[in-house]
Structure formats: structure tokens, C-alpha cells
Amino acid sequence: xxxxxxxxxxxxxxxxxxxxALFEGTTxxxxxxxxxxxxxxxxxxxxxxxxxxxxxxRDFAYIKSVGMNAVRIPVPYFVFGDCPPFLGCVKELDKxxxxxxxxxLVILIDLHTVPGSQNxxxxxxxxxxxxxxxQPESVEFTLKVLERLSERYGxxxxxWGIEIVNEPITENIWNLMDIQSRYKPEDPEMAKGSAPVTLxxxxxxxVEAYRRMRKYLPKEKVVVFxxxxxxxxxxxxMREEEFKxxxxxxxxxxxxxxxEGCGRSKEDYITYVHDHYKKDIAEMQxxxxxxxxxxxxxNSYACGIDTAGGxxxxxxxxxTEDLLSADKKKELxxxxxxxQLEAWNQGIGYFYWNYKLLLDTVNExxxxxxxxxxxxxxxxxxxxxxxxx
Amino acid sequence: xxxxxxxxxxxxxxxxxxxxALFEGTTxxxxxxxxxxxxxxxxxxxxxxxxxxxxxxRDFAYIKSVGMNAVRIPVPYFVFGDCPPFLGCVKELDKxxxxxxxxxLVILIDLHTVPGSQNxxxxxxxxxxxxxxxQPESVEFTLKVLERLSERYGxxxxxWGIEIVNEPITENIWNLMDIQSRYKPEDPEMAKGSAPVTLxxxxxxxVEAYRRMRKYLPKEKVVVFxxxxxxxxxxxxMREEEFKxxxxxxxxxxxxxxxEGCGRSKEDYITYVHDHYKKDIAEMQxxxxxxxxxxxxxNSYACGIDTAGGxxxxxxxxxTEDLLSADKKKELxxxxxxxQLEAWNQGIGYFYWNYKLLLDTVNExxxxxxxxxxxxxxxxxxxxxxxxx
Numbered sequence: 022x023x024x025x026x027x028x029x030x031x032x033x034x035x036x037x038x039x040x041x042a043l044f045e046g047t048t049x050x051x052x053x054x055x056x057x058x059x060x061x062x063x064x065x066x067x068x069x070x071x072x073x074x075x076x077x078x079r080d081f082a083y084i085k086s087v088g089m090n091a092v093r094i095p096v097p098y099f100v101f102g103d104c105p106p107f108l109g110c111v112k113e114l115d116k117x118x119x120x121x122x123x124x125x126l127v128i129l130i131d132l133h134t135v136p137g138s139q140n141x142x143x144x145x146x147x148x149x150x151x152x153x154x155x156q157p158e159s160v161e162f163t164l165k166v167l168e169r170l171s172e173r174y175g176x177x178x179x180x181w182g183i184e185i186v187n188e189p190i191t192e193n194i195w196n197l198m199d200i201q202s203r204y205k206p207e208d209p210e211m212a213k214g215s216a217p218v219t220l221x222x223x224x225x226x227x228v229e230a231y232r233r234m235r236k237y238l239p240k241e242k243v244v245v246f247x248x249x250x251x252x253x254x255x256x257x258x259m260r261e262e263e264f265k266x267x268x269x270x271x272x273x274x275x276x277x278x279x280x281e282g283c284g285r286s287k288e289d290y291i292t293y294v295h296d297h298y299k300k301d302i303a304e305m306q307x308x309x310x311x312x313x314x315x316x317x318x319x320n321s322y323a324c325g326i327d328t329a330g331g332x333x334x335x336x337x338x339x340x341t342e343d344l345l346s347a348d349k350k351k352e353l354x355x356x357x358x359x360x361q362l363e364a365w366n367q368g369i370g371y372f373y374w375n376y377k378l379l380l381d382t383v384n385e386x387x388x389x390x391x392x393x394x395x396x397x398x399x400x401x402x403x404x405x406x407x408x409x410x
Numbered sequence: 411x412x413x414x415x416x417x418x419x420x421x422x423x424x425x426x427x428x429x430x431a432l433f434e435g436t437t438x439x440x441x442x443x444x445x446x447x448x449x450x451x452x453x454x455x456x457x458x459x460x461x462x463x464x465x466x467x468r469d470f471a472y473i474k475s476v477g478m479n480a481v482r483i484p485v486p487y488f489v490f491g492d493c494p495p496f497l498g499c500v501k502e503l504d505k506x507x508x509x510x511x512x513x514x515l516v517i518l519i520d521l522h523t524v525p526g527s528q529n530x531x532x533x534x535x536x537x538x539x540x541x542x543x544x545q546p547e548s549v550e551f552t553l554k555v556l557e558r559l560s561e562r563y564g565x566x567x568x569x570w571g572i573e574i575v576n577e578p579i580t581e582n583i584w585n586l587m588d589i590q591s592r593y594k595p596e597d598p599e600m601a602k603g604s605a606p607v608t609l610x611x612x613x614x615x616x617v618e619a620y621r622r623m624r625k626y627l628p629k630e631k632v633v634v635f636x637x638x639x640x641x642x643x644x645x646x647x648m649r650e651e652e653f654k655x656x657x658x659x660x661x662x663x664x665x666x667x668x669x670e671g672c673g674r675s676k677e678d679y680i681t682y683v684h685d686h687y688k689k690d691i692a693e694m695q696x697x698x699x700x701x702x703x704x705x706x707x708x709n710s711y712a713c714g715i716d717t718a719g720g721x722x723x724x725x726x727x728x729x730t731e732d733l734l735s736a737d738k739k740k741e742l743x744x745x746x747x748x749x750q751l752e753a754w755n756q757g758i759g760y761f762y763w764n765y766k767l768l769l770d771t772v773n774e775x776x777x778x779x780x781x782x783x784x785x786x787x788x789x790x791x792x793x794x795x796x797x798x799x
Contacts, residue, residue: 042462066455073431074463078770079786086790119772381467383508397468401475409798 024181024312024370026091026129027084027396029117031375032076033110034095034133036144038334039378039394040075043067052097052134053147054207056106068108075377076113081120084376087400088408091181092117092126093314093372095133097146098166104136111173121179128177129245129372130170131184131314135163140190141200141215149206151190151215154222167230171237182243184270184314185230189218194250197280198330223249224258231264243268245312252301256308268369269309273298275320275357276331285322287353291360299364311368316361317375317394318354318404324390334387343389354393354404362406373405413570413701413759415480415518416473416785418506420764421465422499423484423522425533427723428767428783429464432456441486441523442536443596445495457497464766465502470509473765476789477797480570481506481515482703482761484522486535487555493525500562510568517566518634518761519559520573520703524552529579530589530604538595540579540604543611556619560626571632573659573703574619578607583639586669587719612638613647620653632657634701641690645697657758658698662687664709664746665720674711676742680749688753700757705750706764706783707743707793713779723776732778743782743793751795762794 031039035052047058056064102109121128134146136159141151153159174180195217206212227246245268252271259267275290283293302311321328325344365371378395382388392398399405420428424441436447445453491498510517523535525548530540542548563569584606595601616635634657641660648656664679672682691700710717714733754760767784771777781787788794
């Protein structure tokens with residue numbers, strides 16, 4: 022099966038910029054601090070209504086209708102509800118499996134956050150902190166969550182697989198993105214000692230996770246591991262007979278390409294996609310089936326400003342008007358979609374990031390350009406080539 | 411312009427059955443009683459998150475992309491925020507106008523509830539109570555709201571018009587639907603004296619409303635009045651030169667056809683639509699431009715049970731399994747859509763009820779059949795013929 026999917030990000034793992042109303046009246050920048058600034062009742066009311074409305078059965082019907090066959094669902098480490106004040110979300114995940122079965126979609130469960138954070142991103146759950154790999158009890162907790170997910174969902178017909186952990190950050194990207202100045206920690210004391218995850222640690226952790234997941238996960242379900250932003254570092258990894266049906270996940274964003282020196286024009290982006298994404302995936306596909314688990318049409322050129330690797334209006338960086346005509350924008354996005362889809366074609370498929378956002382580009386024009394993160398808006402406006410079923 | 415639209419019901423005026431999570435943990439059956447069973451903070455948190463997620467800019471992009479050109483937006487009498495504990499919603503409505511302008515849609519504002527209720531339906535705001543027309547201060551309040559809406563939105567380019575009041579109930583339908591046993595009042599004392607609205611009252615009220623709205627509403631914007639479920643009672647109404655650009659709104663549901671004796675089969679429904687809806691609209695189009703402001707594909711045959719005029723699982727009536735194959739269901743709904751669209755074609759257009767619901771037919775199979783109320787699901791599953799742009 023060639024995977025054509027969307028990420029259901031911001032449903033069970035929050036990102037403030039995608040859904041500002043959830044964070045209204047607080048200064049919290051991430052999921053970790055949200056409950057510290059709201060009463061228990063209000064926090065729970067917000068989360069419950071959000072979860073009940075953001076993704077529902079009708080989204081699965083829609084996703085199927087636009088020719089997709091898969092969804093990647095980010096889940097938090099507190100998915101099982103054992104880390105108060107956070108609310109577990111297996112009920113929501115259970116429902117999603119039933120919806121997927123009805124509409125003929127498959128699910129990749131993606132463990133998107135871990136205690137202490139694996140990357141220091143806001144979407145890692147706690148901005149500016151990256152200490153998970155240094156905390157043996159957090160690592161063990163993570164392995165247990167992976168076992169439990171494998172046990173609970175391993176035999177669901179609509180399970181495609183489980184991804185061990187999303188975007189553990191390694192040294193190069195840690196420096197490139199200048200994590201500690203970009204994501205200021207709320208509590209510098211807690212952030213002290215934050216550091217990138219080593220490839221050495223990751224290799225050991227992935228092998229351990231694979232073994233513990235496979236106890237429950239049938240062989241035909243895939244185990245997915247993220248490349249840690251080092252796509253080519255895995256050629257000698259898991260070569261042994263023991264490892265079956267393992268998929269390599271890489272996340273390729275044009276904003277990262279920009280940070281690596283790619284120019285801000287349609288031609289530059291397309292050349293970069295061809296020379297790097299396409300070539301690199303083809304190269305790694307010799308070792309693992311490769312999936313591009315996150316990508317989008319987002320780029321600085323369409324925003325009309327240098328977004329410095331995706332710095333958003335949340336960070337005070339914003340365009341003031343739409344610089345491209347609707348036709349020009351459509352032409353640009355279509356070309357970037359086609360080039361990238363061709364690159365993913367060297368592997369076994371992709372998941373667009375993200376299926377849905379709640380940004381309002383009309384009443385808050387600073388968000389113009391950021392709407393390309395929203396698959397629904399891309400499909401509706403012909404930015405993404407969709408085959409209606 | 412031929413109007414092809416959807417209703418944005420359950421966004422600013424709640425209906426419990428469309429969105430059970432909002433009412434969770436309460437026994438409230440309607441919007442009026444919801445805040446009496448929740449703390450102020452929790453009530454407000456639920457409402458705010460609901461409003462921020464249920465309808466957003468991306469829905470307007472989607473609605474445009476499926477070939478629609480209009481939305482009808484039900485608003486409550488407390489739209490201006492002057493009836494605590496209810497939260498006003500002009501901010502949301504303001505945003506909707508900006509979205510409509512961007513995506514090229516027009517808006518019909520529909521005053522869906524009034525103090526004391528005009529129909530006793532749950533969607534009138536307070537189940538089992540129908541006393542508005544008997545309360546001069548409630549009637550005056552309503553007229554003021556209509557003036558204020560006309561003043562605030564009269565000059566917005568995306569305003570198509572304003573509908574005076576949704577579904578004031580008159581005698582025949584009051585008896586046919588047996589309102590007082592179907593919608594049990596929470597407070598029988600408050601409901602005492604409830605009675606259908608007379609056509610006489612309505613005529614006077616509509617004229618008064620027209621005059622007060624036109625002070626602010628430019629001539630090119632339509633004033634819409636609902637037929638009170640008596641489509642043919644308006645032939646001698648507003649014949650004078652004074653009344654300009656007035657549209658007659660009728661709501662035609664197959665469940666009401668059933669209650670009036672239509673059989674439960676595809677052929678029966680189609681014959682009924684042809685002999686009644688199509689003929690009656692053509693007849694009344696001689697007097698007013700006629701719009702079918704609410705209709706759907708919902709019917710008892712597809713549900714596999716007699717829904718007795720739309721009695722839902724909320725009322726304890728439910729099917730236990732899907733009796734029609736996916737293909738049969740699609741064929742049925744397509745045929746009913748085509749027949750009804752042909753009938754609306756005798757007038758000036760239609761609004762489907764409803765754009766969106768949050769029902770889960772997979773995890774709560776009692777809702778099977780009720781998903782046809784959801785335009786999004788209908789479009790995604792090919793039940794409704796959609797022209798993707």
C-alpha cells in the first residue's frame with residue numbers, strides 16, 4: 022500500500038499556534054503549562070470540548086473522500102490518563118479506530134511527546150526543555166506507554182503501525198534551529214541541562230522499543246522510527262533478521278530547507294526538493310521503506326517575509342498583507358505539492374502536516390501564508406491536488 | 411442569484427442532539443437550561459471553545475469549494491450579549507462576514523430564537539414553552555434585535571438578507587407535531603399558557619418588523635419571512651408598493667411529509683416532493699420569491715425505523731443496525747436530493763439543514779440514518795451531488 026495520509030495534529034497533542042482560543046487568557050506557550058493557569062474545571066471543559074469537536078467521524082469521511090488512505094495520530098505520553106492534571110485520551114483513540122474501520126482508512130499512532138521532552142519544541146509538550154533521554158525513569162515510562170499502545174491497538178484491523186517517538190532532536194538540528202533561544206523555557210531551572218539526544222542513545226532506545234512493542238504487535242503491523250533529523254545516519258541500523266517491517270520516518274519542511282540555505286523562490290524550492298528530498302529518500306529506500314511523516318506547502322516566499330524557519334505571528338513575526346495574487350499563490354503551491362509528492366514517491370508514502378488548523382487569516386492577517394499548513398484549506402483552494410472519490 | 415446554501419445551525423444557537431458533548435453531565439435539553447446546571451466558568455468555557463472550533467474560516471473555504479454560494483446563520487435573541495448568563499455572539503458573526511467576503515459567499519442572518527419562544531421546539535431555545543407572541547415586551551425586544559442586526563450588518567457586502575424569525579408555529583403544525591407532549595417543558599409553570607402563534611399576529615408582526623428593519627437595511631438586501639408552516643396562506647400579504655425585496659421562506663422536511671401521510675419508500679418520497687413541494691413552490695413563486703430555507707435527506711426509510719417526525723435517539727428511539735447497503739443508501743439519497751433540488755428550482759434557492767453535526771454513527775449506532783442531516787457527510791459520501799470547484 023502506498024500511504025497517502027494527513028496528520029491529525031493538535032487534536033490529542035496541542036499546539037498553541039494552531040488553536041489560540043484554547044490558550045486564551047493564559048500566558049502558557051505549551052500543553053504543560055496550560056493547566057497551571059486555569060482552574061481544573063475550566064481546563065477540563067476546554068480540553069473535552071476541543072477533543073469532541075476538533076476531529077469527529079465526519080473528518081474521517083472527508084479524508085477518505087479526497088483520496089487519502091491513512092491518518093497519523095499524534096498522542097501524548099499521558100494517553101493512558103496516569104499523569105494528572107492531564108486528561109488521558111484512549112477513548113478518543115478508540116473512537117478513531119472505529120471511524121477508520123468504517124471509512125477504510127488506516128492509522129499510524131505517533132507518540133508525539135515524552136516526559137521531559139525529546140526536543141524542546143512547543144509541540145514536544147514543554148518548550149525549551151529537552152531532558153528525556155537523560156532521565157532513565159522517563160525513558161522507561163515511554164517504553165511502557167509503547168507496550169501498552171501495542172497491546173491495546175495491535176490487533177485492530179485499521180492499525181497500520183506505531184511510531185516510537187516523534188522528532189527526537191540530535192545535535193545538528195539542535196544547533197541549526199538554535200532551540201534554546203527559539204523556545205524559551207518557562208522555568209529555566211527545569212530546563213537546565215537540556216541537550217540534544219545522541220544518535221547512540223537513539224539506536225539503543227529504538228532497538229529496545231522495537232523488542233518491547235513486538236511482544237504485542239503482530240508482524241504485519243509496522244514499527245516506525247523517526248530519523249532524528251539525520252536521514253542518512255541509519256544505513257547500518259537494524260540490519261539483523263530480527264527486525265521486521267520497520268519503517269524509517271523523515272520530516273522534510275521547506276522552512277528547514279531555507280534554514281539550510283535554500284533560496285526563497287519557486288525554482289529554488291523545486292530544485293532543493295529534487296536535489297535533496299528526492300535523492301535522499303531514494304538512497305535510504307535501499308535500507309528501509311521510507312515515509313515522509315510530516316511536510317507541508319508552507320514557505321517564506323508565499324508568506325512575503327522570511328519566517329526564519331517557521332517563526333510565526335505567535336513569535337511576533339508577521340506579514341501585513343497578501344503579496345501574491347490568488348492565482349500566483351495557487352500556481353506556487355501546486356508546483357511545490359507536485360515536486361514534493363514526486364519526492365515522496367521514492368519512498369512508500371507521506372502524511373501532510375497538518376489536516377486542520379483553526380487560524381483565521383481574514384480577521385488576523387498576520388497569519389496569511391500560514392494557512393498552507395492546513396490540508397483542508399489547501400484542498401478547498403486547489404493548492405493541493407485532490408482526487409475526489 | 412440562485413441561492414445554493416447550507417445552514418450553520420448549532421454554531422451560535424445550540425441543539426443538544428447535534429452536539430451531545432456540550433450538554434454532558436447535565437440533564438438540560440436546551441440552550442436555556444444549560445447554564446443553570448454548570449458553573450459560570452465551565453458554561454462559558456464550553457461555549458467559547460465550541461464557537462471557536464465548530465465553524466471557522468476553513469469551513470467557508472470548504473463550502474465555497476463544493477459549489478455553494480450562501481450560508482444561513484441562525485443567531486439567538488441574545489446575540490448582542492444583553493441577556494446574562496448567555497454569551498453574545500456578534501464577534502463570531504463579525505468574523506463570519508469577513509470570511510464570507512473573502513471566499514465569495516453571502517449570508518442570510520436568521521433570528522432563530524426569541525424570548526419566551528415562538529415554537530416550543532428545543533431549537534427555539536426552550537423546549538415546551540411557546541409564549542413569545544403573548545408577551546408584548548418579548549415582541550418589542552425581538553423588533554429591537556432585528557433593528558440592531560439591520561444596523562450593524564446592513565451595509566456589509568456579503569449580507570444577502572435577514573430573516574425576521576425562524577419557524578413561528580401556527581395551529582395546524584402545533585397539533586400535527588403534538589408539541590406539548592413531544593417537547594416536555596422543564597418547568598410546567600413557565601410553560602402554562604403556551605399556544606400556537608396566530609397567522610393574524612404574524613402578519614402584523616412581519617409588517618412591523620419589515621418597517622423597522624428597512625430603516626437600516628438597504629433596499630437591495632432581502633427581508634425574509636418564514637411561512638409559519640402555512641406556505642399558501644400568504645397570497646394576499648405585503649402586496650403594497652411599500653414592501654420591496656421580500657422573500658418567503660418555507661421549510662420542507664420529509665419527516666413532516668411522513669407525519670402528513672407520505673409512505674416510507676423512495677417512490678413515495680419522490681412522488682410527494684413532486685406533487686407537493688414542487689407544485690406549492692411554483693404556485694407561491696407567483697407572489698414572492700420562494701426559498702426553501704431548511705430541508706434535508708433525512709427520512710425514516712433510511713433509518714430503518716419510523717422516526718415519527720424526527721424523534722431521535724435523544725428521545726430513546728433508535729435503530730440498532732444499518733439496514734441499507736452503502737450502495738442502496740447512496741442511490742436513495744441521491745434520488746431524494748435530485749427530486750428536492752428540482753423542487754427548490756421552482757423558487758430562488760435553498761439552504762440545506764445542516765452543514766455540520768457532531769454525531770458519531772460508528773460508536774453510537776443508534777444515530778445511523780441521522781448522519782444524512784450532515785451536509786459534510788452527505789457530500790463526502792456522494793449522497794449529495796456536489797460540483798467541486
